[in-house]
Amino acid sequence: MYHVILIGIVFLILYFLTLTASKFRIITVRGHRAFWNTILLITFLTAASAGIFLALQSNYKWEIQSVEKILSWHVEAGIAMSFTAFLHLTWNLGYYIRIITGGGEKNSVPVNYGVSKELFFNYRIMLLILGFISGAVQVIFLREILNLSGGYEIATGAVFAFWIIISAFGARMAGKSKNTNLVSLTAVLPLGSIISLVIFIVLSKVMIEEGLTPGIIYTLIITGLSLIPFCFLSGFLFVRLSFCASRETQLLPGDSFALETTGSMIAGIIVTIVTGNILGNFQILAAAIILYYIVYLIAGRFRYYRILTGIAALCLVAVIIFKPDTFVRNILLGSVKVTRSIDSKYGNVAISEYEGSGSVFYNHRLIDYEQDEKQTEENIHYAMLQSEAPEEILIISGGADKHIGEVLKYPSVKSISYLERDPVLIACTRDTSINYTSAEVVFENDDAFSYIRGSSKKYDVIISLLAEPENIVTNRFYTREYFQAIKRIMSKGGIFMLKAGGSGTYLSDEETGSLSAIYNSLVGVFSNILPIKGESLYLISSDSMLNANIPDLVADRGIETTYVNSYYLSRQIIKFNSDQVVSIIDSLMPGNMLDKPRAVFYRQKHQLKKAGRYRIPFIAAICVLLLIPFLTGNNSSRTMYSAALNLAGTELLALILIQSTAGNFYQLAGLLIAVVMAGLAIGSASEIKISPWLIEMIPVMLGFLAIIFALVSPLILEIQSGTIPVILSLLIVIIPAVLAGSYYRRKTGEELSSKIISGIYFADMCGAALGFMIIAGILVPLFGIKSTFFILAFFNFASYITNRVISGIGNLVQ
Amino acid sequence: MKKREFVKNCLMGAGVITACPALLHGSPSRHVKERNYRLALFQEESAKGIMCRICPNECVLKEGELSECRNRIVRNGKLYTMAYGNPCAINLDPVEKKPLYHFMPSTITFSIATAGCNLACLNCQNWTISQTSPDKTRNSDLMPGSVISNAHNYQCKSISYTYSEPITFYEYVFDSATLARQSGLRNILVSNGYINTEPLLKLSSVIDAANIDLKSFNDKTYIKLTGGKLEPVLETLKILKEEQVWLEITNLVVPEWTDKMDEIREMCKWLYSNGFSDTPLHFSRFTPMYKLEQLPPTPVSILNRAWEIAREEGINHVYIGNVPGTHACDTFCDKCGEKVVERRGYTITANNIENGRCKFCNSVISGVWE
Known part of the structure; x- marks a missing residue:
């Protein structure tokens, strides 16, 4: 069976994304076309070379092993080439018409990127609401993706990693971009989340058979494709806003980071509060988008902003009255008729029926019938x-x-x-x-x-x-x-x-x-x-x-x-x-x-087995991708990377400590995340002067802290009372968070360059993603909490030593 | 950083990461012993490799390649089964659980299975053995002779080749069944029926009863749900009937997949018109399993409706499975309509069959009753 529909959808989505990116000057029009010309070349070469092989095999009765696979490549590449050629035709239609009609060639006009209009922006507010919308969308999407995949840790880590990789690439692209229409881009960001949601729903229906729980590979393909619009834009926007703010208003990148983090923290707290019989997942998403626009309109003071704000407020009321959740849940859980969807503090409860027989799904898994x-x-x-x-x-x-x-x-x-x-x-x-x-x-x-x-x-x-x-x-x-x-x-x-x-x-x-x-x-x-x-x-x-x-x-x-x-x-x-x-x-x-x-x-492991034989290479490939910033970055990126990995790991270990002692994981998880965000915000906003030597020693400090936590963790587990372990666990995360935030501020403040900001932000995100993935999925289950803290310590020390060695070699060469 | 350094670093990183699968694969791999290899039956040399002719997949394999069912391999230019005398599942089951309602009722059957299956059903309840190979499962050492002695020890009246797919451990089934026949035990095949004619004819000579899964009556659904095709299964039903193997058919009713009443009616019409009116038909309830976890269980009302349709279309013995307490587990005489077997669970609470005939009207009730 050949993947005509799947390839078609993937290519159309990719085309739409690169086209949109070029329209908003995230990439150049030339870059967009170069990308698709390259795709056309690759698919042509694949289809053609496979075709030649097949022709030779047929003519001379060669025994070519796995000839079916070559045929499959030939056809699949041909399908991809056809779609690309169609897209190619759309942008060159005028050219072909002119050839046919003899209209002559039109002189090419250089693209005018214009002058940035973002001076009027209140950067602080924009960074805050960027953090807010990112935080809200992240929580909602993560919930839905986990509903789709089953919600176990390796899948969670992999999904989260994918999220961060896309955002990180957005940030990286922002480092290379010079002119960006921030006014338009900030206006369409929330629409990105809606497009992401639509892609998510469409792909869930097209790629997954009714009632099927997708394996990790399909989950990641759906996740990756659907998250691209929002995550790429948000990563891109953060770096551009951060850079422009520092250039035009002297707001240091560390302050920008603190503002964005604070926005995320506010979103996390609000989403946690309103989830629990108050608002449904999709209601929250819609409400967050409308709130974003209200703040955006007021901050921008656009023409008719009062009227537009009033309309947005009415929309907000409508979303709260007319709950969209049951409708969306019906699409997602297509096999049953969902009569009621409730998002409690602990998960989604979908009350449904099928041919008159009632059943209850909890996070898309049947629990009662x-x-x-x-x-x-x-x-x-x-x-x-x-x-x-x-x-x-x-x-x-x-x-x-x-x-x-x-x-x-x-x-x-x-x-x-x-x-x-x-x-x-x-x-x-x-x-x-x-x-x-x-x-x-x-x-x-x-x-x-x-x-x-x-x-x-x-x-x-x-x-x-x-x-x-x-x-x-x-x-x-x-x-x-x-x-x-x-x-x-x-x-x-x-x-x-x-x-x-x-x-x-x-x-x-x-x-x-x-x-x-x-x-x-x-x-x-x-x-x-x-x-x-x-x-x-x-x-x-x-x-x-x-x-x-x-x-x-x-x-x-x-x-x-x-x-x-x-x-x-x-x-x-x-x-x-x-x-x-x-x-x-x-x-x-x-x-x-x-x-x-x-x-x-x-x-x-048992669950992963359902995903088939490619699951391990797939997860390994993601880990390798996430390691790239550590392996290829400069000393600053490497240190940021290890600090972020350390923080993500410590956060997870603190969560496990809390749930093991206080027991109440769900409610306290929100508090813990808020503490982490607060720590990051404090560190990245702090103006205390710290000597450069001390900054470079941050990995060593983190390493020693991890050793202390390793020694303290068994004692925390022994305490039967709920309050003391919770306080201790919160203390465990706040210091690494402050240190990570401080490092970000100092390093991004050294030289005002969007490339540096994006590089460090990229390393930060990739480190965090890898931390979540390997610590939750592999290290803790295999080695336990104490040993995992020791491994974190080792990683921090290794990062420091690597930096020293590379610096030493650099000095010798000079 | 130079490009060369970058490549070097990436390779180092990849090396570290590729070590991770070893961590994830923690458990030792199982090695199939030499004695578990047997020259496979129904193999043919072809220009492309060795062709396995057991099932319609007809895998063509080169040296060292594994069949789609994962337990046949080419070694030194010959096809071998790796699943001989090494079952991974051994259980005792009531024969009604297979389900067989008209074959030696209220007896216990000795059930065995090795790893491997020639289909890939999305809802497989035995996926941990069907979707893997014998070298990855914990296996018992149980050669055909030991199968027979164990069955006798547990006072079983029959041996069931079941759970995964007995067609894929054909040689083991055939040898065990031959020995079982000689020692007075009956043989039961619980299968997806995805087998070629010639192997089936040979196997029928030693099999006493079969329960065949007719998973859908729509070829597209068959491919999507199982990876197989409908036609070979229908052919299997016909051959088993012709070869006078006692046959019962199971149709698992999966919501959204195989619960369309027009398809069920079409299936029943086909069964009736092909002479299966006396063949017991079991409509079985689906519960979320393997990859199909986001579905509801089959509503009992749908099973009841399927039962009614089958009766309307002339199928005499229709049952509902996986629903404790259902009314549709009793056997009625198709001539006088009297209840000839009353069941509760796997137990017969009233038996009005004598010498295979209805006590009330003396009509023959199809089945193997003793």
Whole structure:
């Protein structure tokens, strides 16, 4: 199958982007044409040479290996060439018409780039709102892209890396650009976000089959193409604004950076506040765009700006009244009819139906649906049947009414606590007209870790139906620390059950790795563990004896069930499967811990396997791309790069520390990001004179700080109280942020050149992207928090030494 | 920085990064032992290489190349199967779970599978073994003789070649099934039916029952969803019937993909007109799996509608699978309409079949009942 539509769309989008860039003088018209002429040449040469090979092969019956591949290249390049030729024709149409009509050749007129009109700008406000719109769009897009891809860390890191690479290239191009119409460019920036959104939606529908979760490669292709308009423009604009502001108003690039960062911080805080049943994702995006224009109109004092501002304000009201989210969500989740879309503090909840049957999607993943007796009964009865007369029951997540209904089949039950972090999920899975009378039913809104650490109640049965450990957030519910906290609130001989992943006929190495890490963590806490293979793999743990004879247990207790009974289940098969699971456990695998989240590493590997064989080279290629500024930059870029990587890494490690101790990751994540931004803003705006020698020593300072954090991190994890670890974690990030900001200010202030600003900004972004990607996806899961801090320290020292060596060689040569 | 330095630095960086896959690939690779290689059946030399004639993919492979199903390889100019005596999945299942409702009901079947599949279904529930090769899975050492002895030890009445795709471990299936026949065990093939005629005819001589996945009745959907074509599967159904292998058909109803009622009706019409009216047809419920995670499960109302259509089109034994508590799991006599087998789950709660005949009207109820 040849990719006619895909190539067509990609080429048209690219053409549109280079054309727009040339219109706005980001690149020259000549550059735009040179780019497409080069594409035309490459596609022509590929198609032609492949064609010659095929002709020779056909004529002389040559045995050319993989002739199908050559044919494929021939055709695909031909398709690409056809599209390019068509585009070529559009801009030279007049020329061909003149040849046909004999009209003669028109004298070429030099392009007039004009004089910059940006003097009237209030640069400070523009930088602030640039930061604001970038911050808001980034949060919204990141959420949607993660919904598309599944949201695990390596994908998150890769998506974020892509985001930054495009922005960085925008910044780099700005360094080469001399004349830019900033008035027009700042006016169209928000439109870039709308174009990005449209491209995202169109590509999601064209490239991905209905219901399909794309692999990481497709996710990145969609991400890359859809983010180009906005990210490129925002990176470009920042550097141009920063340069023009420093040239015309003596605003130092460091101050510009501080302003932009402050704008992002404000956006982050506002988006965090309004997300949570107040505004939907796409409402926020629309509102941010309109707010941008309101500020832009007022700051620019354009003609009729009062009227235009009034119209924009009316649009804002309209967006708030007429919610666009359900409409957009319906397009994105095309396979079902979304009747309601709610963006809670924790994720998107889409209530939907398909042919009259209701289902609930959480971040585009199915979490609840009608008529799922099989899983509902398994979720409850395997654990409940192990307890003689259970009275106090705790159910953690998984859906309210349906599970509570199953628990209430046990007459001994006196009280049920249903714990769910997201109140929207409780509302979606609960029928408020049901009045539970046979037992006390309490609904708790809290993070499971926080609740368990703070609870003084004892439970006979605790059933954890939380999401699998596919990211660091959910991993903590599968750690030894969590199991120890669970045991503390269990009555003597109590039962604890969790779902430990898939239960296919064969567990892959990755699934086995994850299972072994979880199982071995349980072994250290409970005396007996019984695996039961059902729709999921259930691990039942207790200090009492456990019984795999489920059919007899359910019959003896007289519980009425549809699926968990002797009609479907056989003692012999359950026993066979349980023994098989135990036999594949790797007893040497270290347990899953808060500071060494091994389970998540294996789960992510398992997910990545779905992406096919090119996943690893693809991720490696991104890492190499991100390393380029470090390898090719000057000393300043290299130091900025390592400072940014260090900061991104420290930020992630602090996040993990917070979620491991305080438990409340989502709410405190916003605070942490605000602290990082504030640190950057302080550092980049600070006018304190620092000697150049001290500035060059920043990597060394960062290295020593990382060593201190490595030594302190185990102590933080041991503190059970929530407040102190949070304060310590916030302190951990603020110092590297201030140092990174200071370095940016000093280096960009040394010489006023947009090339220098863009080079350092580019290095900053690439370093941050690589930091997010490798630390979250590889280093922490493999080596743990403490060792990762040491690796960061090593990287900082290496950066310093490399700079010294290169400087030394430079001096010798001179 | 000079260009040469730049290239050098990039190469160094690339070297560091390419070391990362080793970290990600942490687990040791599995090596298929020499004894797990067997000369593959149905291979042909062609000008382009060795052609595997087992399935319609008809891979043409050069030295060292792996087939599309990932368990056939060319070594020293010959095609070998790498999946002989090394199953990665061994389980005990009720025969009703295959699903087979008219074949030795209420018995346990010894189920085995090796890695590999000749299709690439987006919703594969066994993708961890079907989309990989035997050298990447943990395998047991279980030669055909041991398969038989294990099945006897667990008091199984049959052996099922299932989960991934038995067509791809054809030689292992054939030898095991031959031995199983000799020792009084029955053989069950749970397959996608994507096989060429000649291998199928040979295999039919040792197979007692088959459940074939008829995944869609639309060729375009078939290609998009599975990577295969519809026609060879229909041909397989006809051959199995002609060869008197007991046959049941499963149709997984996937929302948005295979739940169009006109296609289901067309499929049922084809089945009826080709003599499959007595062949049990199972409409199975889809739940989000593998790459198809952003779909809802099949609404039961759709399955019920499919059931009605199949009955309207003259299919006598229609069942709904993966829905506990469904009414559509009982068997009715197609002559007198009485309930001849009442099921609950995988258990028969009332059996009104005697010597393969309806107790009420003495009509033959198609199936292998003992």
